[in-house]
Amino acid sequence: EHNEKVLVWPDLVYTELICMIAISAVLIFWGIALQAPLEEPASSAKTPNPSKAPWYFLGLQEMLVYFDPWLAGVVLPSLIIVGLMAIPYIDFNKKGNGYYTFEERKLSVTLFLFGFIPMWVSMIILGTFLRGPNWNIFGIYEFWDVHKLEALNNVNLSEYFWLKWSGVGYLPSYANSDPQWKKVAVILLRESPGIVAILLYFFALPPALALIPFFQNLFMRMGFIRYMVFANLLLWMAALPVKMLLRWSMNLKYIIAIPEWFFNV
Incomplete structure (x- = not known):
């Protein structure tokens, strides 16, 4: 019968020792070959560009x-x-x-x-x-x-929708003299494409993914609550590369842009 046990000594210790020596050698070579990126002392009169x-x-x-x-x-x-x-x-x-x-x-x-x-x-x-x-x-x-x-011409999703895709040609707007309820209604109407997109992304996409055999198997084994938590965490993780691709491909700045409320997504 094949013995699958691995002894700490000498097998594991030797492996760790070899890895430690190899990494130490790389770090020593790195420290000798490359100059440390030390800059001049900080000065309030000179801000580095870029500030990292x-x-x-x-x-x-x-x-x-x-x-x-x-x-x-x-x-x-x-x-x-x-x-x-x-x-x-x-x-x-x-x-x-x-x-x-x-x-x-x-x-x-x-x-x-x-x-x-x-x-x-x-x-x-x-x-x-x-x-x-x-x-x-x-x-x-x-x-x-x-x-x-x-030259970057970043555009919000609401501008894409109202000015380009829908054919309306203008953004819903309000006057400063309008009552507060009308301002809120106009803002929600203006950003409705982004609000709908976000709601579909986080609430409609997980059940839709459950139709795929792989995610359907996860849903059956996890149950509804655990699956929804898992799917939403997965979608939050995917939100970063999705937003990066949207910025690079179509200069999309915000999906929801409500500067009046300091709320941008």
């Missing part, structure tokens, strides 16, 4: 390009913590308790790697190496020209 957060916060700073501060700095980081806390209550897979293998936890490992490497690590790399003066994107070997200008 520490590298471990550059992911959050990059998210500010696509979301308002209350979303990028409060809601999304909080959902990361809430999502991690919810994992023990959502996870129905009893295999691999105490250990993790990709064979037995394909979904969990894939979601974690997608959230950590393509979304978090790549955002840090983008903010560190590709964001230059005025927070413009520069190529790897492109000179960081402070005079580089990029």
Whole structure:
């Protein structure tokens, strides 16, 4: 009979020792070969361009390009913590308790790697190496020209809908002298395309996904409540790459833009 046990000594200790030596060698070579990016002392008379957060916060700073501060700095980081806390209550897979293998936890490992490497690590790399003066994107070997200008005509979803897609040709508006209820009604009408899109995304899309065999299997095993929590956390995670693609492809700024209430999504 094949013995699947792995002894701590010498198997595991040797593996950890080799990894420790290899990583230490890489860090020593890195420290010798590359100069530390130390700049001149901070001065109130000279603001660096761009002003960057520490590298471990550059992911959050990059998210500010696509979301308002209350979303990028409060809601999304909080959902990361809430999502991690919810994992023990959502996870129905009893295999691999105490250990993790990709064979037995394909979904969990894939979601974690997608959230950590393509979304978090790549955002840090983008903010560190590709964001230059005025927070413009520069190529790897492109000179960081402070005079580089990029004409950006970011448009809200309501402007796309009322000015272009619907054929109306104008945005619903109100006068300052209008009563408050009319102002609220006009604002809600103006942003109704974005409100409908958000409601469909978070409330209609999870049941629609349950029609797909893969998600249908998850729904049957999780139950309604756990599935909806899982699906909404998944959609919140997908909201970042979706918003990035919308910004890059059609210069979409906000799905819901209500500056009167300081509420933008």
